Amino acid sequence: xxxxxxxxxxxxxxxxxxxxxxxxxxxxxxxxxxxxxxxxxxxxxxxxxxxxxxxxxxxxxxxxxxxxxxxxxxxxxxxxxxxxxxxxxxxxxxxxxxxxxxxxxxxxxxxxxxxxxxxxxxxxxxxxxxxxxxxxxxxxxxxxxxxxxxxxxxxxxxxxxxxxxxxxxxxxxxxxxxxxxxxxxxxxx
Amino acid sequence: xxxxxxxxxxxxxxxxxxxxxxxxxxxxxxxxxxxxxxxxxxxxxxxxxxxxxxxxxxxxxxxxxxxxxxxxxxxxxxxxxxxxxxxxxxxxxxxxxxxxxxxxxxxxxxxxxxxxxxxxxxxxxxxxxxxxxxxxxxxxxxxxxxxxxxxxxxxxxxxxxxxxxxxxxxxxxxxxxxxxxxxxxxxxxxxxxxxxxxxxxxxxxxxxxxxxxxxxxxxxxxxxxxxxxxxxxxxxxxxxxxxxxxxxxxxxxxxxxxxxxxxxxxxxxxxxxxxxxxxxxxxxxxxxxxxxxxxxxxxxxxxxxxxxxxxxxxxxxxxxxxxxxxxxxxxxxxxxxxxxxxxxxxxxxxxxxxxxxxxxxxxxxxxxxxxxxxxxxxxxxxxxxxxxxxxxxxxxxxxxxxxxxxxxxxxxxxxxxxxxxxxxxxxxxxxxxxxxxxxxxxxxxxxxxxxxxxxxxxxxxxxxxxxxxxxxxxxxxxxxxxxxxxxxxxxxxxxxxxxxxxxxxxxxxxxxxxxxxxxxxxxxxxxxxxxxxxxxxxxxxxxxxxxxxxxxxxxxxxxxxxxxxxxxxxxxxxxxxxxxxxxxxxxxxxxxxxxxxxxxxxxxxxxxxxxxxxxxxxxxxxxxxxxxxxxxxxxxxxxxxxxxxxxxxxxxxxxxxxxxxxxxxxxxxxxxxxxxxxxxxxxxxxxxxxxxxxxxxxxxxxxxxxxxxxxxxxxxxxxxxxxxxxxxxxxxxxxxxxxxxxxxxxx
Numbered sequence: 001x002x003x004x005x006x007x008x009x010x011x012x013x014x015x016x017x018x019x020x021x022x023x024x025x026x027x028x029x030x031x032x033x034x035x036x037x038x039x040x041x042x043x044x045x046x047x048x049x050x051x052x053x054x055x056x057x058x059x060x061x062x063x064x065x066x067x068x069x070x071x072x073x074x075x076x077x078x079x080x081x082x083x084x085x086x087x088x089x090x091x092x093x094x095x096x097x098x099x100x101x102x103x104x105x106x107x108x109x110x111x112x113x114x115x116x117x118x119x120x121x122x123x124x125x126x127x128x129x130x131x132x133x134x135x136x137x138x139x140x141x142x143x144x145x146x147x148x149x150x151x152x153x154x155x156x157x158x159x160x161x162x163x164x165x166x167x168x169x170x171x172x173x174x175x176x177x178x179x180x181x182x183x184x185x186x187x188x189x
Numbered sequence: 190x191x192x193x194x195x196x197x198x199x200x201x202x203x204x205x206x207x208x209x210x211x212x213x214x215x216x217x218x219x220x221x222x223x224x225x226x227x228x229x230x231x232x233x234x235x236x237x238x239x240x241x242x243x244x245x246x247x248x249x250x251x252x253x254x255x256x257x258x259x260x261x262x263x264x265x266x267x268x269x270x271x272x273x274x275x276x277x278x279x280x281x282x283x284x285x286x287x288x289x290x291x292x293x294x295x296x297x298x299x300x301x302x303x304x305x306x307x308x309x310x311x312x313x314x315x316x317x318x319x320x321x322x323x324x325x326x327x328x329x330x331x332x333x334x335x336x337x338x339x340x341x342x343x344x345x346x347x348x349x350x351x352x353x354x355x356x357x358x359x360x361x362x363x364x365x366x367x368x369x370x371x372x373x374x375x376x377x378x379x380x381x382x383x384x385x386x387x388x389x390x391x392x393x394x395x396x397x398x399x400x401x402x403x404x405x406x407x408x409x410x411x412x413x414x415x416x417x418x419x420x421x422x423x424x425x426x427x428x429x430x431x432x433x434x435x436x437x438x439x440x441x442x443x444x445x446x447x448x449x450x451x452x453x454x455x456x457x458x459x460x461x462x463x464x465x466x467x468x469x470x471x472x473x474x475x476x477x478x479x480x481x482x483x484x485x486x487x488x489x490x491x492x493x494x495x496x497x498x499x500x501x502x503x504x505x506x507x508x509x510x511x512x513x514x515x516x517x518x519x520x521x522x523x524x525x526x527x528x529x530x531x532x533x534x535x536x537x538x539x540x541x542x543x544x545x546x547x548x549x550x551x552x553x554x555x556x557x558x559x560x561x562x563x564x565x566x567x568x569x570x571x572x573x574x575x576x577x578x579x580x581x582x583x584x585x586x587x588x589x590x591x592x593x594x595x596x597x598x599x600x601x602x603x604x605x606x607x608x609x610x611x612x613x614x615x616x617x618x619x620x621x622x623x624x625x626x627x628x629x630x631x632x633x634x635x636x637x638x639x640x641x642x643x644x645x646x647x648x649x650x651x652x653x654x655x656x657x658x659x660x661x662x663x664x665x666x667x668x669x670x671x672x673x674x675x676x677x678x679x680x681x682x683x684x685x686x687x688x689x690x691x692x693x694x695x696x697x698x699x700x701x702x703x704x705x706x707x708x709x710x711x712x713x714x715x716x717x718x719x720x721x722x723x724x725x726x727x728x729x730x731x732x733x734x735x736x737x738x739x740x741x742x743x744x745x746x747x748x749x750x751x752x753x754x755x756x757x758x759x760x761x762x763x764x765x766x767x768x769x770x771x772x773x774x775x776x777x778x779x780x781x782x783x784x785x786x787x788x789x790x791x792x793x794x795x796x797x798x799x800x801x802x803x804x805x806x807x808x809x810x811x812x813x814x815x816x817x818x819x820x821x822x823x824x825x826x827x828x829x830x831x832x833x834x835x836x837x838x839x840x841x842x843x844x845x846x847x848x849x850x851x852x853x854x855x856x857x858x859x860x861x862x863x864x865x866x867x868x869x870x871x872x873x874x875x876x877x878x879x880x881x882x883x884x885x886x887x888x889x890x891x892x893x894x895x896x897x898x899x900x901x902x903x904x905x906x907x908x909x910x911x912x913x914x915x916x917x918x919x920x921x922x923x924x925x926x927x928x929x930x931x932x933x934x935x936x
Contacts (some may be wrong), residue, residue, distance in 0.1 A: 050921055070785040071676070071722035073766075074772045081509045081826070082764060082777055087387060089777045091765040108899065109828035122767040124827070180769040182634075188243055 008080030028070065039137050043165060045130040047112060049096050052130055052163055056156070061114040061121070065127055066092070075179055080125055083112065092123040093177070101156070120172045135159045198230075202301055204255045208367075209298045211403060212246040214484060215239070216291050219567070223501075224284050229427075233273075237353075240269040246294070257297060264320035265290055271324050283323060288491075288660055295715050311807045336556065372514070375475055383473040385464045386760040387779060394781025396457045399450040406443050413439065416918035459476070472513065472662050479557050479565075482517045482524065490553060495533040500550035501536055507557035512565060513662035515550040516639055520659075523632040527569045527655055528553065530628065535653055537572030545650060547572065563661050570629040570654035578604045605645045606817060609633040637792045638775075639663070640683055642741065668788060670736060672752040674724065675719040676890040677786045679759055679778055684791035685739040686745060688753050693734055705736075705747055712738065715798045717748045721773055724835070741792045748794070761788050773797055818936060819843045819860075823853035823867040823879060832865060833897075836925045837932075850874025853913040854882055862936055866928075869905070877912050884913040 010162070026166055044055035044063075064085055069092060071081040078098035082089050095101075112123035140157035154174075156167040221237040223232065243266045247425060248256030268287070271277045279287075293316055296309070326826040417432055483505050494501040536542075538549030543549060553571045560566055577603050585607050586593045596604075609629050635645045639660035668679035669688070689707065695716060696703050712734065730858065736747045759778040774789040820842045824830040832848050837844045845860070847853035849871040857865070869876035876896050883889045896918045898911050909917045916931045 026839075027399045067826055068784070070770060070787060071831075072787055073676075073723055074774070075768065079768070082768075082787075083416065084779050084783060087384070087779065089765055089785065090777075094769070110825050110826050120766050122765060140449055142379070169300045177767055178769050179767065179771055182773045187295060 015183040040134040041137055041140075041165070042132065043161065043163075044113065044133050046111070046133050047128050047130055048126050049101060054133075054135070054150040054159070054163050055113065055115070055133065056126075056168045057132060058115060059115050059172060060117045064112045064114060064123065066110055066112045066125070074181070077121075079179060083123065085123075090121065090123050094125045095109070096125075098177070115168060115172055117172045118167065122177070124171075127162065135161075135163070135165070138139055147153070201253050203868060205249055205255070205296055206301060208802035209246060209294075209763060212242045212249070213291055213295050215242045217288070217295075217488050218484060220291065221491060221871065222896055223279065224281075224491075236269060240266065240273055243269055255301075257313065258294065261290060261317060261320075262295060263325065264317055267325045268320055270322050271865075286316075286319055286323060288322065291801060296457055302413055314328050320548070327651050353494060374584070375471075376606065379471045379475055382468045383760055384465075385543070385756060387718075388466070389464045390758070390760075390779075390781045391783075392457050392460060396403050396450075396453050397495075397781075399446070399453055403446050403450045404441070406446055409655075410436075410439050411469045430442060439648065443641055449675075475514040476511040477514045477517060479512050479517065480526065481512050483508045483555065486524070486528065490532065493529060494536075497532060498538060499532060499536050500539055501532060502550050505556075506554070508555075510557050510565060511661070513660075513665055514662075517657060519635055520893070523635050523657075524555075526628040526632050530655075531569065531571040531573065531653070537574050550655075559661065565659050565661050567657040567659065568654055569657075570652055571810065572652040575649040575651055576605060576608070577649060578647075581605070581607055605647060608645065609643070621629050637741070643737050643765055666759055666761050667756060669737065669756045670754040670780075670786065671717070671750040673721065674756060675756070676723065677780075677784070678717070678721075679786050679788045680737060680739065681775075681791060681838050682756060684739050684741065686740050688735065688737045689747065690733045690735050696734070700835070707747070710745070710769075712745055712747045712748045713798070716750060717750050720727065720748070720794055720797045724839075739791050739794065746795055746798050748798070818842070818863045820864045820866060820932070821847060821853060821856060821862045823850060823865065823871065823876065825845045825849050825868060825871045829868070833868070833928075836928060837866075840929055842932075850876060850879035850882075853879055857883065857892070862892065864893045864895070864932060866895045866897060866932075869896055869909070876906060876914075880909070880914050881912040895928075895931055895935070897928075 007012050031099075036072075042057040042061050044057050045052055045054045059078040064083070066083065070084045072079065078094050080092040080094050082091050090112075108127045111126045111129055113126050113129075114121070114123050136159075139160045142157050154167050154170050156165040159165055213287055216239050219235045223235050224240075226232075227235070242407040242501075247259055247266060250256075250262060263779045265287075268277070268499070272279055293309075293312060314326070388926050413432075413436060414601070420429075420432070427616040437868070451565050486505065487503050490501055531553045536553070537545070537547075541548040542551065551571060551573055553569070556568050558566050581604050582596050582599070585604075586596050599607075604888065607631070615722035633643050636659065639659055640663070641657060643658075644656045646656070660760070667682040669682055671678055671680060679717075680837050691705060695705055697706075699711070704711050705714050706712075718841055719915045732851055734749055736749045737753065759780075761776040761778055763776050764774070769786055773790055774794045776788045777785055778788055781786055819842075822830060822833050822836050822837070822844060824833060824846070825848055830848075836845055845856060845862070851874040853865065853867065854874065856862075865879075867876040867879055871879075874882075874897065880894045880896065883892055883894060893915045894913070894919060896914045897918045897920060898905065898909075899920045906917055915935055918928060918931065
């Protein structure tokens with residue numbers, strides 16, 4: 001049965017072979033340089049307060065639309081509140097407030113990027129998700145001396161396209177991020 | 190060895206570990222019991238038990254090829270066997286050796302997979318040697334001194350003394366009635382059972398919504414019929430046919446929804462019962478006797494006493510009561526701390542005790558008892574030196590915990606309560622036992638977290654007693670949903686004494702604090718929104734004030750709320766890893782409609798309340814008069830919506846919100862507004878469309894509209910003007926002053 005379907009190429013003579021060879025030569029292209037995965041950084045690009053930032057996708061569990069949230073009394077201003085992600089309660093952080101960036105403008109803030117590692121998990125507020133991309137580790141510059149705003153210790157680097165890459169590990173592990181407040185007993189005041 | 194063999198070996202070791210821990214525990218308890226020199230029959234029985242345990246341990250170790258265990262168990266077994274035969278006697282010194290051997294075995298079990306350290310090896314050699322010396326040399330102490338050639342000791346001896354006898358006495362439990370299941374598996378089952386509460390709550394909500402749809406349809410069907418009867422008078426056959434067609438369809442729909450709603454309701458009832466029963470059964474499974482908590486205590490007390498050169502008898506009673514395993518687990522650390530407290534601060538050194546005419550050995554008693562409220566009362570008391578109230582008073586003043594005037598006013602009970610504060614220690618030197626001053630604070634925090642309370646009683650030179658009151662099982666959490674300002678909160682029902690509605694005249698101010706009288710008691714009154722630090726909201730003068738009376742321990746405070754909505758069963762979840770502890774809030778729960786609501790921490794609230802009791806008065810005098818201007822915000826982004834709302838509200842406007850243009854238009858038709866602030870890019874109906882619709886409407890035509898937009902192009906601005914917007918604010922240059930300026934110009 002298969003014989004019928006299989007196209008058979010029969011090369012009849014040398015001149016034909018010659019033609020095919022030249023044609024192949026003409027069409028041949030050098031393969032694109034393959035960059036090993038270890039030299040690439042997969043990142044998710046999001047916009048926040050008019051700027052674009054990137055964060056390594058290994059730390060991103062998922063992106064969740066922010067439809068509603070419950071503010072909590074008595075937490076620092078950088079904690080927007082808590083949300084329900086399919087039955088799980090997660091806190092959402094406003095990076096602009098955490099880094100003390102100017103509160104100019106009115107963002108869309110419609111997305112929550114859920115960051116996680118084995119010790120920590122929370123959501124980051126973002127205006128929108130721009131997309132995903134891979135950047136070359138070698139093409140990344142550590143930082144610029146003029147960069148202010150987001151604390152330099154939380155920057156992984158800046159790409160040649162001038163995209164600021166946040167250091168997910170540092171943000172997740174930062175002690176300042178954790179809210180732990182006890183109440184001192186006041187006998188009378 | 191291939192990987193499956195490795196796996197198998199790992200499993201074997203795991204099983205061995207569990208078994209070995211049990212044997213070691215029994216031997217330790219036996220030794221401690223024996224040290225108290227009980228009656229001779231009891232003695233014999235204990236030795237017999239320990240002998241069997243060592244024998245089983247040795248057998249178990251051999252089956253998993255752990256030679257090091259065998260090497261230690263063998264001489265230990267010989268010792269017990271000779272004690273049993275009265276060939277050697279146990280004295281106080283020998284107990285220390287035996288304890289050391291058992292501790293060493295415990296250490297081996299804990300580090301099964303690790304390599305032995307040289308220290309461990311030399312200790313092992315030393316212990317084996319000493320055991321050998323002990324079992325041979327001590328023979329003189331026994332009555333029947335007969336050198337037994339068969340009992341010659343060799344470390345590798347595989348001799349099995351009286352193995353037949355051992356086999357004849359099986360343990361009390363017959364196989365088949367009990368199954369060994371790992372706690373982790375049971376815990377995950379319990380977790381699943383608890384998660385089902387969420388489904389139950391959601392389903393209940395769905396059933397209710399279904400019922401509402403049914404009722405709406407019923408009333409629709411009714412009015413349609415009435416309309417038809419009226420129309421029938423003036424017969425118009427054409428439309429009549431259509432109306433009949435509609436009616437038939439409506440009837441069918443109604444009947445079907447009715448059936449579905451009925452079935453759903455029934456299913457829900459069945460499901461509710463199953464979920465509840467299942468959860469209760471799961472909890473029963475995880476109940477353990479309190480003894481599982483206390484079994485290690487004698488050893489702990491013995492070690493502590495020895496370290497400090499004190500003599501202490503530990504008496505435990507009532508530990509056959511079954512308690513939720515999760516509670517027992519959480520109690521472990523508090524108990525260890527309390528026991529340390531008793532030995533370190535409580536019991537005096539023997540010399541001092543003699544001076545006080547007390548028996549040389551101090552006594553620590555731990556007693557469990559149940560009460561009629563499904564609670565367990567646990568007391569830990571010592572007959573030691575007691576707590577010096579004056580010392581605590583002085584320390585509290587020195588630490589700045591209380592002012593010196595306030596401290597004078599506190600009675601002895603209030604003074605004692607200060608020891609539960611963190612950073613408090615009476616110990617002048619920090620020993621490795623206690624003195625860091627954190628312990629009792631952690632103890633009380635843990636106990637409160639479990640829904641319990643802790644109290645302390647103490648008399649100088651007579652002793653100290655800690656009393657813990659805890660639930661027997663972690664009850665399915667019930668909560669009262671209240672509203673404070675615009676937010677909902679859940680208060681644990683267990684802490685709510687009652688809810689009250691009173692007239693404003695009944696509030697009286699005492700020492701600048703608001704109070705009410707309830708059940709012949711004066712209660713202080715605070716506003717929940719003040720305590721939580723919620724933003725001030727417009728509160729019109731109400732004829733009745735709603736409040737909930739909350740209690741922890743024996744203090745009660747009335748909290749004013751805006752509304753008490755309902756009481757329901759809730760599943761409390763954590764706030765996520767980032768919010769490790771938030772003041773006044775324990776966790777959160779998800780209501781049937783998917784809304785997330787914070788669960789309040791009553792002990793925290795009571796503490797916070799003390800700081801806020803008198804503040805309300807001042808705020809009220811400074812409150813800005815509310816403007817009567819009503820603004821509607823149409824914005825699909827929740828964060829922007831909240832921000833706009835906060836800005837406008839703090840500027841004194843009355844604000845309503847809508848999630849898109851269509852929602853906004855519906856609201857505009859149903860209520861009177863003075864101004865609209867709208868986003869442009871919204872689902873269903875954009876800001877442009879909304880503006881155009883407003884302009885086209887007869888009634889709303891003149892309403893000022895402010896468009897707030899991310900679109901910056903000139904075309905958009907022109908389009909905004911075209912459709913009739915009064916002002917156009919661009920999001921990127923937005924700040925609150927330009928919004929407020931624009932609004933002020935328009936109204």
